[in-house]
Amino acid sequence: MINLQEVIETNKMIEQENLDVRTITMGISLLDCADNDLTVTCEKIYNKIVLLARDLVKTGEDIAKEFGIPIVNKRISVTPISLVGSACCRTPGDYVQIAKTLDKAAKEVGVNFLGGYSAIVSKGMTKSDELLIRSIPMSLACTERICSSINVGSTKTGINMDAVRLMGDIIKQTAEETKDADSLGCAKLVVLCNAPDDNPFMAGAFHGVSEADAIINVGVSGPGVVKYALEQMDAQSQMSNVKCEMSNVGCELANFELLCETIKRTAFKITRVGQLVAQEASRRLGVPFGIIDLSLAPTPAIGDSVADILKCIGVEHPGAPGTTAALALLNDQVKKGGVMASSYVGGLSGAFIPVSEDQGMIEAVETGALTIEKLEAMTCVCSVGLDMIAIPGDTPATTIAGIIADESAIGMVNQKTTAVRIIPVVGKTVGDTVEFGGLLGYAPIMPVNTFSCQRFVDRGGRIPAPIHSFKN
Amino acid sequence: MTKAIITVVGKDTVGIIAKVCTYLADNGINILDISQTIVQEFFNMMMIVDLTKSVKAFNVLSDELAKLGEDTGVQVKCQLEDIFDKMHRI
Numbered sequence: 241m242i243n244l245q246e247v248i249e250t251n252k253m254i255e256q257e258n259l260d261v262r263t264i265t266m267g268i269s270l271l272d273c274a275d276n277d278l279t280v281t282c283e284k285i286y287n288k289i290v291l292l293a294r295d296l297v298k299t300g301e302d303i304a305k306e307f308g309i310p311i312v313n314k315r316i317s318v319t320p321i322s323l324v325g326s327a328c329c330r331t332p333g334d335y336v337q338i339a340k341t342l343d344k345a346a347k348e349v350g351v352n353f354l355g356g357y358s359a360i361v362s363k364g365m366t367k368s369d370e371l372l373i374r375s376i377p378m379s380l381a382c383t384e385r386i387c388s389s390i391n392v393g394s395t396k397t398g399i400n401m402d403a404v405r406l407m408g409d410i411i412k413q414t415a416e417e418t419k420d421a422d423s424l425g426c427a428k429l430v431v432l433c434n435a436p437d438d439n440p441f442m443a444g445a446f447h448g449v450s451e452a453d454a455i456i457n458v459g460v461s462g463p464g465v466v467k468y469a470l471e472q473m474d475a476q477s478q479m480s481n482v483k484c485e486m487s488n489v490g491c492e493l494a495n496f497e498l499l500c501e502t503i504k505r506t507a508f509k510i511t512r513v514g515q516l517v518a519q520e521a522s523r524r525l526g527v528p529f530g531i532i533d534l535s536l537a538p539t540p541a542i543g544d545s546v547a548d549i550l551k552c553i554g555v556e557h558p559g560a561p562g563t564t565a566a567l568a569l570l571n572d573q574v575k576k577g578g579v580m581a582s583s584y585v586g587g588l589s590g591a592f593i594p595v596s597e598d599q600g601m602i603e604a605v606e607t608g609a610l611t612i613e614k615l616e617a618m619t620c621v622c623s624v625g626l627d628m629i630a631i632p633g634d635t636p637a638t639t640i641a642g643i644i645a646d647e648s649a650i651g652m653v654n655q656k657t658t659a660v661r662i663i664p665v666v667g668k669t670v671g672d673t674v675e676f677g678g679l680l681g682y683a684p685i686m687p688v689n690t691f692s693c694q695r696f697v698d699r700g701g702r703i704p705a706p707i708h709s710f711k712n
Numbered sequence: 713m714t715k716a717i718i719t720v721v722g723k724d725t726v727g728i729i730a731k732v733c734t735y736l737a738d739n740g741i742n743i744l745d746i747s748q749t750i751v752q753e754f755f756n757m758m759m760i761v762d763l764t765k766s767v768k769a770f771n772v773l774s775d776e777l778a779k780l781g782e783d784t785g786v787q788v789k790c791q792l793e794d795i796f797d798k799m800h801r802i
Contacts, residue, residue, distance in 0.1 A: 242793065244747045244758045246800045247717055251789065306770055308791035512798045 254309055258464035258544040259510065261517045262537050263313040264300050265440035266293050267447035267455040267530060270319040270356075278328040282341040285324070289316065289345040289354075292454050292527070297350040299524045303517055311517065312539075312679075316346065317445035317457075318356035326368035332375035339379035339386050346385040353428075355387040355445030360435070363397040363702065373403070376410050380425035381417035387428045387443035391435040393648040395655045398705040399433065404648065405697050407431050408641030412664060415633065419666035422674045426663040427596075427628065431644050433651030433658045438531050439587040444624075444659055455530035456522045457587060460514030461537040462506075464544045466574075469506040470552040473498060499553065500573045507534065507577030515582045533587030534578035535623060536570070538598035540681035546570075546591050547600025558593075558601060558618075559610030567591060568621035588657055590623025596676060596683035597628055605684050612643075612686055620650050625659040630674045630683040633666040640664065642693035645703075653706050714763040715744070715793040716770075718777065722786025724755040732759070732788065735780055739773065740765045755786065760793065 253259035273284035293316055300314040318324075321338055329335050339357055346354040357379060359369040376388050390407055393399035411426055418425035430443045437448020440457035447455070477494040494502070514532045522529035538546045547558045553566040571590045579585055593615065595601045604610035612629065619625045625647045644660045651658030665674045668685050675682040718736075720728060729746075736743060741761050748757035766773060774790045781788030 241745065241760065242717065242796045242800065244749060244756065247719055247758045247796055248756060250796050250799055251719060251721075302771075305774060306792050307795040308789055309795060509799045513795060516794055516798045 251308070253462070253465045253509075257462070257468045258539070258541060259462045259513070260310040260312050261458060261514055262461040263315050263440050263459040264296070264311060264517065264521050265315040265317055265445055265457045265459065266296050266525070266527065267317045267438065267451055267457060268292050268319075269447055269451065269453045270321075270324045271449070274324050274327050276327045278334050278337060281325065281328045282337060285338065286341050286345045289318070289342070290348050293349040293351065295525060299521055303520050303524070307516070309513055309517065313352055315351050315440070315442060315445065316349070316354045317440070317447045318342070318354065319447050319449065320356060320358040320360055322359035322366070322369045322372040323449070325372065326366065329368060329371055332371050332378065335372050335375035336379050336382065339375070339383050343383035343386050351385070353385050353387050353442045355389065355442050356447055357386050357388040358390060358446040360391045361400050361403045362391050362394040362433075363400060365400065365403055370406075373406060373410055376429060377413035377417040377425065380414055380428055387445065389430045389432055389435065389444045389446060391432045392644065393433040393652050393703075395434060395652050395709045396705055399645065399648045399652055399703040401645065401697065401702050402700055404431075404644050405638075405641045405700070407644055408637035408639075408697065411640050411662070412637045415664045415666050422668075422676065423633070423663050423665045424676060427661065427676055427680050430659050430661040433648035434656060436587055436657060440533050441535065441537065441588060443661060444588075451530070452528060454527045456518060456525065456527050457530040457533065458514050458518035458521070459533040459535055459537065459587065460510050461535070462510040463536045463538050463546045463549055465510055466503055466506050466536065467543070467545070467548045467552050469502050470499070470549065473502045474552070493554075496569070500569065503570060503573035504577035507574040508581045511578040511581035529584070531584045531586030532578070532582040534574055534582070534585055534589040535587070536574055536591040538592060538594065539679055540597055540599055542599060545598045545600040546593055547598050547604060551600065557604040557607055557609035559604050559614045563614065564617050564621055567593070567618050571622045588623040592624055592627065593618055593622055594628035595686070596630065596681040597679060598681070602681070602683060605686060612688060616646060616650070619647065619658055620654060623657060625651070627659065627661050628680065628683065629662045630665050630668070630685045631662055631688050632669040632685055633664050634669070635664045635688050636694070638692065638694040638697050639688060641697040643688075645697060649703070716761050716763050717791050717793050717796060718759040718761055719789045719791075720755065720757040720781065720786050722755055722781070722784075724750060724753065725785065728755060728784060728786060729757065731780060731784060732777070735777065736761060740767045741773075
């Protein structure tokens, strides 16, 4: 039987260390909503989402109450809209109509974000894909809850450089269209390489074509819990060494073996809670359980930071030498602990290192410890990529395309997901700060390398798949 | 059997257990186990209860227990047992 200490430990994680389930995301296939009439398509989309997800928010709240664990977000991901709209959309404006329909449906069922305003163009763009991409600036400007993602490359197909170049322009236009809100539209737009079909986290969530009609995916979190466990571990190691307490020189810190064990154990506990919530949500909604995404996702709240874990591991600020190794270790141990705790693992599964959503990362940028170049190196070993980074509003579209190409290349060669979600904030430059509010946080504008890559990104065509993708 | 864990945390005062137990008895909830400890003058109690014959729905119970705690100056939480079981037992 459960004992008092165990109960106290769990509740302390929830109350003091920000343990929560970050999101329950219902994936909904909209393939059966396609029609050659735009009005009919919109009607079908709205009806299907409202029918399947009408109890999602209430179920999430019930589970949160009964188990005493906060479930922060209830969200929806849908089939990439470029597929659903291909039969009826003739102009970018037609796609905007679908975006508005999705936004209306999201508001009706009460979810805070709906992802899947997407196109998968890793090898080539159809006419429909291109129309959707060109509609993004307007769609994100006139909707509130829609998230958009474009997959521009994969290990199997290489990188579609035409799409990369186009996305440079689209990001700039989105920033311009939403300039009154500090270019907030770009915070809901992500460019991916090797995008997973079952990711529950925004802005990159969409319901891939390999998925069932509807599915429940859950994203767990808990950087605060990991940080606390590491602090306890070091405190105990120091206590067991009296000499250390007296001199504070040559402290006997816990070694890597103990460090890894501690992270693994904590990740296991966090993930078990996610698994429980996922199974309950799936049972109550009558929708099959898909995957648990084992990600350490930070929020701007104090004590809910991945950067703080890196500091606990031993770097003064993220960005200091050693950061990439520390992050690699953290990411790997989270997976090792989490995999055993869940029956199905998927999505992005790794530590997130967004800048604006993590107080410790913001501080690292402000103190000058962390640059975009170091962040790029860090993305080689963790799940996502250049995430929630504010850059000067006058950054050229070609430079943004270059940044996307670099990040995609890392993903393509390392057979992992990478992404770019950067915000060229109109009218702001290095030294300014931008406030997005809520879970999106605030960010200092980071300097970008100003040397040109125009000749490179303007070449057109695609970068071939790497040699190690030929496994057949 | 639907099992829940009720935790009471707060400053030690006279009659905390009595109040919670009376409430549970009035609502047909059977107590399976009680353990308590005092950590740094803070009262920590845990009860494992059986909700099968509860006359009230979980949501109502949970809210009323929280309210009862507020009136006494302690924090009372009611959670289904599964969350602890899943986290601490393989």
